[in-house]
Amino acid sequence: MSAGFQAVQWNAAKIRYDAILLGLVALYIGGFIAVAAALSPPADVAGWIDLRLKAFGSCAFLMLSAVLAIGPLARLNPRFLPLLYNRRHLGVATFLVALAHAGFMVEWYILESDIANLAGELTSWADYLNFPAGFPFKTLGLIALLCMLVMAATSHDYWLAFLTPPLWKAIHMGIYLGYGAAALHIALGAMQSNRHPLIPILLFALFGAVTLLHILAARKAAAQDAGDAAQDGWLQVGAAGDIPDGRARIVAPAGGERIAVFRDGNIVAAVSNLCAHQNGPVGEGRVVDGCITCPWHGYEYRVEDGCAPPPFTEKLATYRLRLRDGWLEVQTTPLPPGTPASLMLP
Amino acid sequence: MKRAHRAAHRKLWPLLGLVVGAGLLLALILRPPPEGAAATDGGFTVLETLR
Amino acid sequence: MTPSASIILWIVGLYAAAGSIVALGFAAIAAPRLIGPPGNEKPVHTPMTLGARLLLIPGAIIFWPLVLKRWLGEPL
Numbered sequence: 296m297s298a299g300f301q302a303v304q305w306n307a308a309k310i311r312y313d314a315i316l317l318g319l320v321a322l323y324i325g326g327f328i329a330v331a332a333a334l335s336p337p338a339d340v341a342g343w344i345d346l347r348l349k350a351f352g353s354c355a356f357l358m359l360s361a362v363l364a365i366g367p368l369a370r371l372n373p374r375f376l377p378l379l380y381n382r383r384h385l386g387v388a389t390f391l392v393a394l395a396h397a398g399f400m401v402e403w404y405i406l407e408s409d410i411a412n413l414a415g416e417l418t419s420w421a422d423y424l425n426f427p428a429g430f431p432f433k434t435l436g437l438i439a440l441l442c443m444l445v446m447a448a449t450s451h452d453y454w455l456a457f458l459t460p461p462l463w464k465a466i467h468m469g470i471y472l473g474y475g476a477a478a479l480h481i482a483l484g485a486m487q488s489n490r491h492p493l494i495p496i497l498l499f500a501l502f503g504a505v506t507l508l509h510i511l512a513a514r515k516a517a518a519q520d521a522g523d524a525a526q527d528g529w530l531q532v533g534a535a536g537d538i539p540d541g542r543a544r545i546v547a548p549a550g551g552e553r554i555a556v557f558r559d560g561n562i563v564a565a566v567s568n569l570c571a572h573q574n575g576p577v578g579e580g581r582v583v584d585g586c587i588t589c590p591w592h593g594y595e596y597r598v599e600d601g602c603a604p605p606p607f608t609e610k611l612a613t614y615r616l617r618l619r620d621g622w623l624e625v626q627t628t629p630l631p632p633g634t635p636a637s638l639m640l641p
Numbered sequence: 642m643k644r645a646h647r648a649a650h651r652k653l654w655p656l657l658g659l660v661v662g663a664g665l666l667l668a669l670i671l672r673p674p675p676e677g678a679a680a681t682d683g684g685f686t687v688l689e690t691l692r
Numbered sequence: 693m694t695p696s697a698s699i700i701l702w703i704v705g706l707y708a709a710a711g712s713i714v715a716l717g718f719a720a721i722a723a724p725r726l727i728g729p730p731g732n733e734k735p736v737h738t739p740m741t742l743g744a745r746l747l748l749i750p751g752a753i754i755f756w757p758l759v760l761k762r763w764l765g766e767p768l
Contacts, residue, residue: 302743414697427668448750453740456727457762458755464646471653475661482668490675499665506658513651520644552644574642 300453312381316388323357324350324392341406348399352485355393356477359443360501362386363474367512373579376590383450386470390447393440400433432483435476442473452572460574478502522547525627532556532616532623535563535640543587545578548627553578554614556625557587559598564637565614565625566601570594571632572609587611600635708753714760715752719745722763723752 303309327350337343365382368375404410416422417434446467455463478498486494523530525548538544538558545568547553553568555578566587568578575591582588586595586604596603601611610632614625617638630636642650693701718726724740752759 299739299741300744301741302747411693414701415694418694418697418700420696427671428673444750445754448754451744451747451751453723453727453744453748454751458758461643461646464642468646468649468653471657475657478661479664479668482665486668487672495665495669502658502661502665506654506662509650509654510658513647513654516647517651520647569643574646576642 300451308377309381309384313384316385320354320358320388320392323354327353341403344399344403344406348396348403349485351392351396351399352481355389355396356481356498356501358385358389358392359439359470359474359477360505362389363470363505364508367508370512371508371515373590379591380593386443387447387450390440390443393443397436397440427483428487430483432480432487435480435483439473439477439480442469442476446470446473455573460569460572464574474502474505519545519553520547522549522551524549528627529617529619529624530554530627532565532625534621535618535623538563538623541582543578543580545576546625551627554625554627555587556616556623557582557598558640559585561640562598562637563616563623563640564598564601565616566596567612567614567629567632569611571603571611577611599637600633602633711753711756714756714763715749718752718756718759718763719748722759723748726762 328346331346331349337346362382362385365375365378365385369379401410401413404413413433417431417437419431422429422431446469449458449463449466458466481494481498486498523546530546530548532538532544532546535558538556540558540560543555543557545553545555553576554565555568555576556563556565557578559582566577568576570577570589570591572589572592572594575589575594577587577589577594577596580588580590582598583595586597587601588595594603594609595607596609596611601613603609612629612632613634613636614627614629615636616626617624618640723745725737727738
């Protein structure tokens with residue numbers, strides 16, 4: 296979190312994350328080119344470009360699959376949360392690798408003195424009926440690249456604040472379309488021209504795994520979203536002592552947004568489960584030094600009033616709590632963000 | 642994530658999986674035999690590839 | 693090149709050219725005062741480093757109509 300905007304808010308965790316990421320990308324691309332060149336040495340410059348195309352293209356699809364797998368993995372198992380922390384750097388790196396793949400394709404056309412035909416190839420409308428082998432698969436790659444460009448170009452926190460989290464999230468869901476386009480780009484391109492069995496096996500396995508993870512995570516969320524019926528606007532949370540110290544119990548009124556009820560020693564407080572940063576699930580975080588800490592990017596809010604500590608200005612909506620016959624209850628109508636509403640337990 | 646976003650997500654992925662999965666499967670089944678292959682029956686190409 | 697390819701390239705080129713002009717002005721002048729710090733709803737002057745301004749340019753080229761709208765004082 297920051298009171299202003301910098302290019303990148305570096306810290307030790309981000310540097311470590313990026314170093315590992317760059318190392319793995321370099322290892323994959325270098326290894327791919329070295330092994331493929333050893334098995335079948337390229338005969339000319341065009342052959343080398345083709346090799347780079349394959350190395351960067353396959354790397355970009357692997358990375359995109361990883362980017363899309365991290366979200367549902369973290370929802371299914373909190374152990375994957377550290378991968379989510381700096382996911383946008385992985386996303387931007389994926390775009391850059393995909394851009395390099397597209398650049399090598401343009402280089403190949405320039406080498407063959409055929410660059411004018413590249414645009415023509417994409418607009419040969421009759422070929423779009425020629426499924427699968429004659430389909431202009433580069434169009435699908437271009438769609439995927441444009442989706443990744445929009446994500447990468449708006450990945451900075453400034454755009455999150457400018458566009459507001461709901462609109463920003465909606466725009467970033469476009470990456471799902473990009474992933475579908477990228478999978479079909481491979482199926483109608485590399486899988487048609489190259490008969491190596493690993494291509495369909497890896498393509499189906501990666502796309503299938505990512506799809507399955509998203510469906511499983513969505514099913515888990517659906518069960519939580521079913522919610523509980525409130526009585527006279529109050530929803531039962533349970534016994535206050537049952538909430539682990541420094542943690543939250545997440546409840547949801549039927550049809551409403553989730554509420555996170557935290558316990559910090561003998562203080563309980565209810566806040567919106569939506570982080571002001573990216574609508575992350577603050578209720579899955581913990582209380583550190585009196586501040587609720589979002590598990591996604593570490594945004595902090597004071598337990599007593601849902602306000603970020605100065606100089607930061609983020610605020611969460613808070614909710615009234617009451618004890619009734621020993622049971623903790625939360626009012627389902629939110630208070631204005633930043634309203635003090637914590638409750639001292641007897 | 643807001644409830645509406647989760648609801649959209651729940652509808653989107655099964656649909657995306659179905660549409661793209663069908664596209665991938667058709668692209669595999671309908672792909673032409675490799676150049677120079679003796680096979681004339683396209684139905685056997687998938688098995689030949691995976692063999 | 694086919695005529696339709698030329699038309700598409702012209703449209704994309706003109707959109708990007710207009711976007712570049714808006715984006716440069718936005719990054720140099722307007723960006724710090726169009727929103728507050730993260731989470732702040734009221735527009736106030738927000739400190740921004742040169743690196744942050746440069747990183748905003750590609751997004752501003754893509755979404756230049758939205759940027760221009762906000763710059764002219766209208767909500768998104």
